[in-house]
Amino acid sequence: MSHTAPAAAAALKHWNRLIQHAxxxxSYVDCLRLYAGSVLTAGLRGDASTFPSLAKSCAALRLPDLGRAIHARVFLAGAAVSRDAFVRTSLVDMYAKCDRLPEARRLFGETPRSSRTLVSWNCMVSAYGRSFQVEEAVAMFNAMRRAEVRPSGGTLVGLLSGCADSVSARNLGVCVYGYSIKSGLDADLLVSNSSLTMLVRGGQMNSARSLFDRVENKSVVTWSAMASAYLQTGDWMEVFVLFSHVQWTEQNMDSVVLVNLITAAMLFGNLVVAKGVHALVIKAGYDRQEDLGASLVNLYAKCGDILAAREVFDSVHWKNVVVWTSLLNGYVECGCPDEALATYDAMLYAKVEPNKATVxxxxxxxxxxxSANxxxxxxxxVIAMGLQSDLQISTGLIDMNCKCxxxxxxxxxxxNVSTRDLATWSAMINGYAFHGQGSEAVALFSEMQHKGVQPDAIVFxxxxxxxxxxxxVDEGLRCFHSMTVEYGIKPSIEHYMCMIDLFCKAGLLSSAIKFFREMPVQLRNQFLAPLISAYRAHCAHSSSEFVSDELLKLDSQDSGHYVLISTMLSCLGEWKKARSYRRLIRKQGLVKKPGWSYIELGG
Structure with a gap:
């Protein structure tokens, strides 16, 4: 060997150490710069110790084209380097993580069976799993077993990743979980966490809880997965119970645990609990983080304290679009549209680009x-941003224009909307109803049904x-019958209110009474006032005593009910009975609530 060869080898060894350390x-960018700016500039090609780090960097940065160039450099480095098992495995992993599955599969297929390491098999299984090609992942897993390569925990994690988000593959996921128990790999925490996530997303709560209880050394991921399961079912109390256990184990909380806790507090909707959760976020040191800040803004808005939501917003130093949008939504939910629009103007002034949720x-x-203007x-x-073709945005535009x-x-x-979903139809039907154009709303509803779109309770x-x-009246009765009989939708208070009001306005008081008697008892209290108003408006004597007795039977301590009955009887000319109901207010020690009104000046 010449004098220059040992010097070149020493130089390459030096650069390899720096590349591997980066x-x-x-420091993936630095790793690639060291190779391009130092190794190649010095006229060195690299060796088997150089390229795995470069492939790893390309995979982490999702740079498949640069990775392909690195692959070409591997061939230039010589046959020994290109046949190296570690180098080939790193290239397979790079292509797989850069979503270049055909190239990953081709390179894996070209690798001699004796050189296929467990890592390279796992790379392929995980790649197919991540892309939800579950059948290919299973085929690769079976080929791996036929090659007498023993699967590891990483193999099963790769398989389970494809089963977690695929409804059709969840049965397979349960089989994989069973295999993990049989092979003893269920002791691997990553396998347990992946199995738990798969069961949670499949809604298998009992199995998920059983697995959770069997995991001995639970990580933060384990606790978070189980908390997510309870949040899916709306069981916020169990989330708080889990959180108390996390504190008892003295594990460090991450942002995911805290987000779950904030979500549980949102479902609870209690301001005192919200402040307690906020204190925990501050104690954990996450109060200045954008994502947590956005969640806290949402939390206070859900609890009706928009001022506290604004304080959290102001405390976040770097406000991204998610934080701004959370405050916007908070103002909208709290009935402060003026402040919401002012926030939107401030957001544009701060040069933060709105997203779909903001719009x-x-x-x-x-x-x-x-406001039409x-x-x-x-x-x-919206048009300038090019979002008008989005289905949700189009639905929002329809609703906004109708209400303006x-x-x-x-x-x-x-x-102009080519593919309409239920929300789009619902927005337009509601627009017609909002403007009193009943025939247009009914016609559009019939068209929606002919198109095969299944209505829900809101559309009805x-x-x-x-x-x-x-x-x-006839059309209303037909729709109510269709809702309950054809579609099996249980009527809500809004549906009953519409029908009672419809009968009363048409003067069909006997039909209204009949409908009133058929509805659930717990809902009747809210419908007697409209009935009494209808009797007063139509000067109807029949059944007036029934209505009065029913009203007082449901709530005899509401002075407003006595006033309403008295007014109705006065309109019917029954002055004696009207005075007797007025006297009952004083006799029972009730206080009549004073009426009030206001006038808005200057807009």
Whole structure:
């Protein structure tokens, strides 16, 4: 060997150490720069110790084209390097993680069977699992077993990753979990966590809890997966119980645990609990993090304390679009559309680019405000952003224009939507109902059914409201019958209210009474006042005593009920009975609530 060869080998060894250190420490850009700026500049080709770190860096940075160039350099380095098992495995892993499955599979197939390591098999199984190609992942797993390569925990984690989010593959996931128990790999915490995640997403709560209880050394991921399961079922109390156990084990909480806790507090909706959770977030040192800040803003808004939500927002130093959107949504939910639009202007002034969720919140604010001018400006901004073709945005535009009085423009947007979902139909039907155009709403509802779109309880509420506005009693009865009999939807208080109101306005008081008697007892209290008003309006004597007795039977301590009955009897000319009900207010020690009104000046 010449004098220059040992010097070149020493130099390459030096650069290899730096390249490997950069890759190991996560400095992937520096790793690639060292190779390009030092190794290649010095005229060195690299060896089997060089390329695995480079392939790892390309995989981490998702740079498949650069990875392909690195692969070419492997061939230039010589046959010994290109045949090296470690180098080939790193290249397979790089292609797989860069979503270049055909190239990964081809390189894996070209690798001699004796050189296929467990890591390379796992790379292929995981790659197919991540891309939800479960059948290919299983085929690779079976080929691996036929090659007498013993699967590891990483193999099963790769398989389970494809089963967790695929409904059709969850039965297979249960089989994989069974295999892990049989092979003893269920003791691997990563396998247990992956199995738990798969069971949780499949809604198999009992199996998930059973597995959770068997895991001895639970990690934060284990606790978070089980908490997510309870959040799916709305069981926020169990989330708090789990969290108390996490504290007892003295494990360090991460942001995922805290997000689960905040979500549970949202479901609870108690301000005192919200403040307690906020204190825990501050104690854990996550209060300045954007994602946690956004969740806390949502939490306080859900609890009705928009001022506290604003304080959290102001405390976040680097406000991303998620934080801004959370505050926007908070103002909308708390009935403050003016503040929501002012926040949107401030967001644009801060040069934060809105996303789809932001636009939907702004459209909701404009709809609540009912301002046609502001709505038109927001719509122009939506068009400038190129979001008008998005189905959810189109639905938001329809709803906003309807509530701003631009019903014809809303219909134009509706007609231009090629593929409509239930929400789109519902928004347009509600728009017609909102404007008292009952026949148009009913016609659109019939068209929706002919298109094969299955209505839900909300759509039927809109249709019944439309029938109410237009006085279409027969159509309202037909829709109510269709909802309960054909679609099996249980009527809610809104549906009953529409029907009672429809009968009362049409003067069909006996039908209203009959309908009233058929509804659940626990709902009747809210419908007697409209019935009494109807009797007063139509000066109807029949059944007036029944209505009065029913009202007082449900709530005899409400002075407003006595006043309402007295007023009805006065309208019917029964002055003596009217005075007797007025005297009952004083006799029972009830206090009549004073009426009040206000006038808004200057807008």
């Amino acid at each position: 890759a190991a420490s996560g 939907l919140a702004v459209l909701a604010a404009c709809a609540n405000l009912g 502001l709505g038109q400006k927001v719509e122009e901004h 009085g631009r019903i014809q423009h809303a219909r134009k947007i509706f007609d 509420t809109h249709v019944l409201t439309a029938c109410n506005h237009s006085g279409s």
